[in-house]
Amino acid sequence: MQTILELQNVVKNYGRTPVLGGVSMEVKEGEIISVLGPSGCGKSTLLRIIAGILPLDQGLVRIRGREVSDKRRTLPPEKRGINMVFQDFALWPHMKVEDNITYGLKVGKVDPAECRKRVEEIAGLLHLDGLMSRYPAELSGGQQQRVAIARALVTKPSILLLDEPLCNLDVQLRIEMRTEMSYLFHKLKTTVFHVTHDPSEAFAMADRIIIMNRGRIDQADKPRTCYLRPGTALVAGLLGAGNRLKRAVLESGTVGDTCCVRIGQDIVEGMYFPGEGRGDLSCQVRFRPEDCRWSSVRGENCFAVTVMMSTFEGGFYRIKTRTMDGDELCFLHSGPIEEQESGYIEVEREKLYVYGSADC
Ligand code: ADP
Numbered sequence: 001m002q003t004i005l006e007l008q009n010v011v012k013n014y015g016r017t018p019v020l021g022g023v024s025m026e027v028k029e030g031e032i033i034s035v036l037g038p039s040g041c042g043k044s045t046l047l048r049i050i051a052g053i054l055p056l057d058q059g060l061v062r063i064r065g066r067e068v069s070d071k072r073r074t075l076p077p078e079k080r081g082i083n084m085v086f087q088d089f090a091l092w093p094h095m096k097v098e099d100n101i102t103y104g105l106k107v108g109k110v111d112p113a114e115c116r117k118r119v120e121e122i123a124g125l126l127h128l129d130g131l132m133s134r135y136p137a138e139l140s141g142g143q144q145q146r147v148a149i150a151r152a153l154v155t156k157p158s159i160l161l162l163d164e165p166l167c168n169l170d171v172q173l174r175i176e177m178r179t180e181m182s183y184l185f186h187k188l189k190t191t192v193f194h195v196t197h198d199p200s201e202a203f204a205m206a207d208r209i210i211i212m213n214r215g216r217i218d219q220a221d222k223p224r225t226c227y228l229r230p231g232t233a234l235v236a237g238l239l240g241a242g243n244r245l246k247r248a249v250l251e252s253g254t255v256g257d258t259c260c261v262r263i264g265q266d267i268v269e270g271m272y273f274p275g276e277g278r279g280d281l282s283c284q285v286r287f288r289p290e291d292c293r294w295s296s297v298r299g300e301n302c303f304a305v306t307v308m309m310s311t312f313e314g315g316f317y318r319i320k321t322r323t324m325d326g327d328e329l330c331f332l333h334s335g336p337i338e339e340q341e342s343g344y345i346e347v348e349r350e351k352l353y354v355y356g357s358a359d360c
Contacts, residue, residue: 001028004064004191005050005159011058012045012215019045021215022059027159030189032182034202036238037212043195046212047163050193051084052077064158081158085165089148091136097147098123098132104155122150125184142173149181153190160185162194166201178204199239203227211235232275233355236286241353243292245285247325250354252281259354261285264324266303270352284355289330291351294319294337295344301352302344305329310336321345 005027012020019042027033035043048054050061052068052075061069063082068075083104091100101122105115123129126146136144145165152160165181166174182205185192196202202209203223210220211234219231230236237244251260251267259272261283270285295302305321308328316332323329331345 001030002064003027003062004029004031005193006062006065007046007050007059008062009059010046010049010056010061012042012049012054012056019215020049020056023212023215023217024059025210025217025220027191027193029191030186032185032190032192032194032205032207033210034194034196034206034208035210035212036196036199036202038234038238039197041212042215043197043212044163047084047161047193047195050159051082051161052080082161083152083155083157083159084161084163085145085148085152087164087167089136089144089168091144091147091151093136096133096135097128097139100136100147101128101150101154104151108155118154122154125187126150141169142177145169145177149184153184153188158191160190160192162192164196165194166196167198174201175204181205211238228350229271230286230353231273233284233286233353236353236355240290241286241288243285243287243289243329243331245323245325245327245329247323247327248283248285248354250281250283250356258349261354263303263327268301268303268347268352269349270347270354271350272354272356274356282356286353286355287347287351289318289332292329292331292345292347294331294333295346296341298344299346301349302346305343305345307337307339307341307343309339312336 003026007023007025010020010023023046037043049056056069060067063080068080101119102115123132126149128146128150131143166177169177178201194205206223208220209223209226211218213234219226219235227239230239245263248261248263251262257272258269260267260269303323305323307319307321309320311318316334317336318330319333319337320328320330
């Protein structure tokens with residue numbers, strides 16, 4: 001598969017503040033990439049550099065093998081063969097839906113017959129047939145989103161850039177749209193560079209997820225791999241492993257990718273990710289509330305806890321507990337549990353992530 005987008009060691013500073021600290025990646029033709037990361041990690045900055053809206057300080061960007069970021073001959077956004085869908089859709093309010101979609105083709109001087117064919121095709125795919133003579137103000141948020149996507153796809157860009165494209169839609173619509181968009185992009189074999197802070201959006205849409213942390217890439221893998229094997233403590237936290245034990249201690253004698261940790265008086269096994277650890281026995285243990293189980297008697301791979309609080313959350317109770325070391329954690333349970341009751345938390349070895357983390 002041909003490489004469509006290539007970034008090599010992209011560095012960007014705002015004044016003296018470093019924002020991108022050397023980002024490298026390749027995106028293949030037809031691939032849907034989701035760049036995921038906490039707010040402020042540099043996702044939009046990266047997107048704007050690819051779009052050509054923002055210059056980089058070091059490194060290079062290639063689109064279809066052509067360098068577009070050379071300081072002396074930077075290729076302007078309109079010549080990069082890219083299109084972008086913005087958070088607020090940015091439709092032209094004075095133009096009807098049909099004119100909004102056709103605009104890019106007219107600017108590109110596409111033959112009128114071809115133009116009509118493409119607009120009809122894309123309007124059909126996005127279910128816009130009956131809305132072509134409306135103005136944007138006469139459309140719902142979801143319909144405006146479809147028009148923005150149609151307008152971006154109709155010119156058949158080399159890369160489609162999506163900047164948090166669903167964040168202005170309500171929850172139900174967001175879930176529907178992300179499935180539909182993923183289907184459409186795969187069907188049209190569109191190469192997509194999608195930026196989001198919402199893991200479920202990235203899971204639903206991406207072939208590959210790139211997780212950024214403070215201007216660097218922490219992990220780049222298939223969605224399932226990122227979920228099952230989060231490579232850093234930040235990735236684990238972002239992908240739902242909200243339980244964090246900072247007082248656990250690594251037992252010496254770690255073998256391969258598994259290890260033993262001491263939590264209070266108990267020793268449990270987990271998956272080991274050495275990362276940028278200090279090389280000593282300090283570590284950070286992470287796991288998901290839904291991946292652990294309460295037991296009033298000692299079972300497999302477990303550690304002792306005391307219950308602090310039970311909160312009703314609809315289909316389940318969230319039980320807050322404390323380890324013997326004083327770390328707090330939650331698990332999900334079918335009913336409430338008495339305050340101060342003692343018991344054990346069981347977590348399978350494959351679902352207990354241990355990071356030799358320098359910032360734990
Ligand atoms: P994200 O999209 O991941 O939320 P951004 O790329 O928007 O992050 O921003 C990364 C960092 O750069 C943030 O700390 C933000 O405050 C800062 N930043 C963004 N734009 C500017 C700017 N024009 N001038 C100075 N700092 C900026």
